[in-house]
Amino acid sequence: MRNYEKFSIGILALASISPGFSLAYHFNGISSAIAGRSGLYMPPEAISFLTLFVFSVYLHRVRGIGLTYVVIALTVLYILPYLGGVPVEKVPFVTLTAMPLGVSIVFVPYAHSLHSRMKSLGLGYPKDELENLITIELKTILLSMLPGAMLLVYLLYSTSLGRNPIGLFPTYLTVLFALLIGVIISTIERKEESASKTVLVFRTYMTAGDSFRVKEGSIWENGFELLLEGGSPVKRIVLLSFPSENVPEYVVICSPWDSKFLTKKKESVESGVRYIVFSTSRAPSSPDSFSALP
Amino acid sequence: MNWLRWFVLFTFLPLVLSVLTGAISISYLALLPASVLAFSLLFETPSGFSVERTVEKTGLKIGEETEVKVKLNVERGTGIVLVGDVVSPALEIVDGTNRHVFFKLPEKKLDVEYSYRVRAIKRGSHTISPVEVEGRHFFELEEPGYALFSEEVRITASSKIMNIKRSTPRRLGRQGFPQVTRARMGVSSTDFREIREYRPGDPMRTINWKATARLGVPLVNEYEREGSLIFIFYVDASDSMAVGGFKESALEVAVSFMLPLVSYLLNRGYRVGLYALGHGTLISPVSGSDSLSTFTRFLLSLGMTSTEESLSLAVERTKRLLKGQVVPVVVTNLTDSNLTSIKEGLKKLLTKTGNAPVLVDVDVYEDLSAGKLVSLRKKSLREELAFPSVTVTKDVRKGVLKLLEVIL
Numbered sequence: 001m002r003n004y005e006k007f008s009i010g011i012l013a014l015a016s017i018s019p020g021f022s023l024a025y026h027f028n029g030i031s032s033a034i035a036g037r038s039g040l041y042m043p044p045e046a047i048s049f050l051t052l053f054v055f056s057v058y059l060h061r062v063r064g065i066g067l068t069y070v071v072i073a074l075t076v077l078y079i080l081p082y083l084g085g086v087p088v089e090k091v092p093f094v095t096l097t098a099m100p101l102g103v104s105i106v107f108v109p110y111a112h113s114l115h116s117r118m119k120s121l122g123l124g125y126p127k128d129e130l131e132n133l134i135t136i137e138l139k140t141i142l143l144s145m146l147p148g149a150m151l152l153v154y155l156l157y158s159t160s161l162g163r164n165p166i167g168l169f170p171t172y173l174t175v176l177f178a179l180l181i182g183v184i185i186s187t188i189e190r191k192e193e194s195a196s197k198t199v200l201v202f203r204t205y206m207t208a209g210d211s212f213r214v215k216e217g218s219i220w221e222n223g224f225e226l227l228l229e230g231g232s233p234v235k236r237i238v239l240l241s242f243p244s245e246n247v248p249e250y251v252v253i254c255s256p257w258d259s260k261f262l263t264k265k266k267e268s269v270e271s272g273v274r275y276i277v278f279s280t281s282r283a284p285s286s287p288d289s290f291s292a293l294p
Numbered sequence: 295m296n297w298l299r300w301f302v303l304f305t306f307l308p309l310v311l312s313v314l315t316g317a318i319s320i321s322y323l324a325l326l327p328a329s330v331l332a333f334s335l336l337f338e339t340p341s342g343f344s345v346e347r348t349v350e351k352t353g354l355k356i357g358e359e360t361e362v363k364v365k366l367n368v369e370r371g372t373g374i375v376l377v378g379d380v381v382s383p384a385l386e387i388v389d390g391t392n393r394h395v396f397f398k399l400p401e402k403k404l405d406v407e408y409s410y411r412v413r414a415i416k417r418g419s420h421t422i423s424p425v426e427v428e429g430r431h432f433f434e435l436e437e438p439g440y441a442l443f444s445e446e447v448r449i450t451a452s453s454k455i456m457n458i459k460r461s462t463p464r465r466l467g468r469q470g471f472p473q474v475t476r477a478r479m480g481v482s483s484t485d486f487r488e489i490r491e492y493r494p495g496d497p498m499r500t501i502n503w504k505a506t507a508r509l510g511v512p513l514v515n516e517y518e519r520e521g522s523l524i525f526i527f528y529v530d531a532s533d534s535m536a537v538g539g540f541k542e543s544a545l546e547v548a549v550s551f552m553l554p555l556v557s558y559l560l561n562r563g564y565r566v567g568l569y570a571l572g573h574g575t576l577i578s579p580v581s582g583s584d585s586l587s588t589f590t591r592f593l594l595s596l597g598m599t600s601t602e603e604s605l606s607l608a609v610e611r612t613k614r615l616l617k618g619q620v621v622p623v624v625v626t627n628l629t630d631s632n633l634t635s636i637k638e639g640l641k642k643l644l645t646k647t648g649n650a651p652v653l654v655d656v657d658v659y660e661d662l663s664a665g666k667l668v669s670l671r672k673k674s675l676r677e678e679l680a681f682p683s684v685t686v687t688k689d690v691r692k693g694v695l696k697l698l699e700v701i702l
Contacts, residue, residue, distance in 0.1 A: 082314075085316040086315050091317050094320065095322075098308075105304040105308075105326075105327060106330055109304060124393045129395050143333075148325040148330070155319075175309055178324055199442060209597045210418060211418030211597065231597035233536065237380045239424075256599055268437070268438070270439055271441065
């Protein structure tokens, strides 16, 4: 969780820069007052940035508002002074000050993903591996951002920071480009792989014997029962797997001390084998899940 | 909303800002998330897993450790790879961890190896599940891939059977019972015991001709002797034996107590039988050290049961065995709640065998805060029963010697 906390505060700091500039003129009075009383000049941009940063950290960390929503709020604050049009001479300034916000929005979805992953993988996995993972992922994101950044720099250079964009990269093309990506993503479907064998996997967390044996119990129309016999009772993860061609709708796992009702939660094909996972829950925090299921 | 949806949303955000402000250049910022998104389309979910797992040894004594080594190979895709197995709670992970998370980089095979050590903390046949592997697409564009590898590994953990020969008192008196079995000299019964090599003097009718022809050495059938002293143990496996926690429950103490005792009695030529109260399972009285493995297997797999079975009912179910020179021994955790049931059962045993049954009371309360008070209460309950009794604590050696003093 600590990594996420640091990361989210970093994003909020980055995202606060843009509205810090756009709203700076509101803080001219405060800046003058500080300079008059203490003799210390503080730029209104800095005061504006600090105010927004502290407020956004308060909203996110203290009030528990999601990072995404706080960044959207900062974005709204950024464009408020420019609604209805920006004078041509101010366009380069507006474009440049929008850059921190533009970079931060790339990392917000990642932070969101990191947050949910930390909740599910926090326990049981080595901390150093999880930390190492973040470094690699950030590098991968930065690497994949590079072509876009290069094109961005080229476009900003060619248009004199947006002063003369006509004919270079028309807006409708940008919209079409973005829409095209959306269409591609929406049409992505996982290839239906063929499987010659099916394995049923039953995973649950329950009180069962420490050294149980599995026996077949009752068989119903759409499901069956498995009995775990023997051992001393202990709360534990039970993971069973059986090859089978008939896929039941549900499975009941019973030990002398507990029973669980499992339903199909996931299906995956790997190396010609179809794995069908039955579980009681797919909540990320549930010990039923091998890992957080999305 | 997952990562991807937010990403698509944020790709459009600069375009919206551009329209609202009229500054077209702001829309160029969409190139940053769009570039990341475009890259994500090139990635696929990690797949092409292969796992090799080796376990140093699968037979352990309690307290011993073994090493588990896992090699993971991922051929394709980009994203997170989770790997792990489920270790029985009776196997404690003492070094390393059995769950790992790795990142599969694009165009680079992931080849990793890790190991961990487990220690057997409780007797029984414990499992390490097949290795689970999950591959997640870097941008969660696709459903995670999941696979299981390697077979389930079964690790057998057994108690160290202590040698009690050296500490056995020379004279263990109990009036009416012989110091050593006289069965070796008695008349053969019809109860088959074992096949052994022919020794001069063996009657011709005992030769097992089929076995002799098959193995090419003269073999004879050995039968149990009439008049052999029989010890029948009724070991309680009901919920009352769960006291003391998972690792050191009363049942664990009872099993640790039974193993050296049975070993000693079998080595001395006595016939030993065992009935698991609650399970309703029985080992009919047998003799000979060869039978020890039967008892060991039985006791190692003996677990708790929530099925209630009174001692009286168990006596009724085993009444055909209670003939001859039978010494019944009841191993239980005597409490106020089972006192009446045990009393009735002991009385029934006395009636059936003509010998006073011995009560072995398992006391695992010594570590508890009110342990002394409970032990005192148990003592008064034993006195109330007025049957020969022995207390067994976690130091089972004392209990075994005490019981031998009482029964031999």
